[in-house]
Amino acid sequence: MASQSVLTPQAEDFPRWYQDVVAKAEMADNGPVRGTMVIRPYGYAIWENIQSAIDLRIKAAGAQNAYFPLFIPESYLSKEAEHVEGFSPELAVVTHAGGELLAEPIVVRPTSETVIGEFMAKWIQSYRDLPLLLNQWANVVRWELRPRLFLRSSEFLWQEGHTAHATYDDAAAYALKIHLEVYNSFLEEILAVPTYLGIKPPSERFAGAINTMTCEGVMRDGKALQMATSHELGQNFAKAFEIYFQNEEGQAALCHTTSWGASTRLVGGLIMAHGDDHGLIVPPRVAPIQVVVLAVRDDEEVLSACDRIVKLLQAAGVRVTMDQGRGSFGRRITDWEIKGVPLRVEVGPRDLAQGVVTMVRRDNDEKVAITIDALASTASSLLETMQSDLYASALARRDAATTDTTTVGEALEIAQQGFARLPWSVVNGEGETTLKSQAVTVRCLQRPDGTMPSSDSEPGLVCLVAKSY
RNA sequence: CGGGAAGUAGCGCAGCUUGGUUAGCGCGCCUGGUUUGGGACCAGGAGGCCGCGGGUUCGAAUCCCGCCUUCCCGACCA
Structure with a gap:
């Protein structure tokens, strides 16, 4: 029997489809306070994979991780005129603590240019201290009027990099390096999302930046999603926070700073760039589960074969999980499809009689019979093929949408x-x-x-x- | 934050107009059995501050007021 669709079809109502997928794939839930988000284990596992791929690239670019406080004195924000103007509408401000009215309100960080600027000023003495390359993984709060899970929530998780340089050229080069070698590289190689790389027009620039670079993703409904940004801040924050250094000639000079970030929004981008009417399609390199081994039925012979297959795949370094064969076959397939697991290995009596298993790709539903000997190597190479096919089809959609x-x-x-x-x-x-x-x-x-x-x-x-x- | 719609079991909904037994249905969940190659079936069962607070009333899921939350459309944003 053809199954009726579990999700709202994309063509019928894309935003509804998105919400259905987020809920049914057990990615996230709304929190009790408007705009807040509970990230569920499956969604968080994807985020963790995103994090580690980005973190690797950030470190390769020479930045070091640190951590700055969630609470920022309100006066810090005001030090950079454009910055405070840009952010004040979306600030959450703490006015009471310890049961008393605070003398100076405390802002919950919407981003950390200001606190980090303050400490850069303290830590930077001479040109020998430059460049100073910092990054932090943190949560930030921006009061959102129209929230959407992953895409726009009042609290979200991200990485924010902050650097200080001796010259404009050095700062600009570094911001560009991050843009290309961290963000674009991650988006292409790991998330399999092609983007348009460019700079923002002045009207769309980050508050306080002199130049904002962006990776604009194209979603399946033809809308854009800003997936990562990298800013040249010029000397704006350096002036506001007095980030001076002594140059080789012994004179005081102002630093040039940059900042750059990517957030849990990437998870939303992944969903909307690859997903189809059957659910998520998670590119193998970010997939928490790359292969699900599905027992066609719950019997001893099949289960022990599944066990063996799981071990073979694990030994080959594949992230694999087993579906024990309880409940109806069709139902279980549908559930794994919604979660977007790249490869499904079906194991049943019919396969075992012939010494094979059936391997099915999530993206194109292609089925192949594979001997158990060839299983691990075939799975690994299929995962790689899928990774590049997903990128290629997303690229084709991007171009067709333009x-x-x-x-x-x-x-x-x-x-x-x-x-x-x-x-x-x-x-x-x-x-x-x-x-x-x-x-x-x-x-x-x-x-x-x-x-x-x-x-x-x-x-x-x-x-x-x-x-x- | 403005305009619209809505909140009843985990999910989707009926009941509300016209207040009155024990608040229903489908899916899901639990138990047992039969099943299992694309959303299985039978039997039994659990699960409800009817979003929250106040008001009207002998009596409120139902009528009135306030708030919270969700969805859609705008303005603001990663």
Whole structure:
């Protein structure tokens, strides 16, 4: 019997589909306070895999992990004018503690440029202390008016990097290095999500930055999702927090700082970039479970074969779990599909009689019979194939969702379903206002060949516009 | 934060208009049995401060007020 769908089909109602998947795949729940999120073990396991892949790259880029406090004096925020202006609407402020009204309110960090700036000033004495390359894994709070699990929650988890450099060039180069070697590398190689790399137009810049670089993902409904950002902060924060160093000539000089972050939003991006009507599709390299070994029936011969197979896969370094064969077969398949486990190994009497197992790919439902001898090597290579196939199909969708155009009017129409690419000179100014009035924004600026511009004033830039999450 | 809709068992819902036995149904869950190659079946069972607080009333899931939460559309954002 053909199963009726468990999830709302994407084409019928994409946001509903998203919520269904998050709930049914046991990724997350809403917390009791509006906008808060409970991340369930399966969702958290994915996040942990994301974390370790990003952390590895951050360390390779030379930054060190540290931890700064959740509570920030309100006065710190005010030290950088644009920064405080950008963040004050979404701040959570503690006014009472220990049963008393506080003399100075305490802000729950929305990001940590300010506290870290304060300590950079203290720690940096000479050019020999530079560059100072820090990162922290933390939770932050930004009061959200329209929350969505993983995509926008009032409290979320992220990594925020903060660096100080002696020169503008060094700072700009480092922010770009993070953008490419940490974020883009992670997105392509691990999350299998192709993005548009570019810089934000001035209107979309981080509050207090002189340049913001972005990785804009294309979701399956054609909307954009900012998946990671890297900022050049110039000397704005250095001035506000007096981050000076003594240069080789013995003179005092202001540092140039950067900051960059990626959050639990990546989990939402993964869901919306790869998922289909049957549920999640988790790329093998981030999948907490890469292979599920499914006993077709609950009998001794089948189960002991499954046991053997699990051990073979574990020995080959595959993250594998076993489904004991209780309950109906179809039901169990559906459940694993919703969770997006890349490979399913079905083991039943019919397979065993022929000395094989059936291996099924989650992304294209392709089934192959594999001898048990060849199982581990086939699984490993199929996982790698799937990883690159997922990237390739996401890339094909990205390109199919993008249309070149020349006018703001056309761009508006295209942006109802996807991305429009057009000259920045056409949009810059009034065009941007027109787009915004219909919830369409400039996601990023690029050179015509798709590479990163060095600034928004470079001539001949194109922009990508879309609706966004 | 503005406009709309909604909150009844884990999930989806009926009941509310017209207040009145013990608040129902489907799925899921538990027990036993039969099953098992794409959401199985039979029998039995557990599970409810009807979102929270107040009011009206002899009596409130039902009527009134306030708050909280969720969803959709905007403005703000990783």
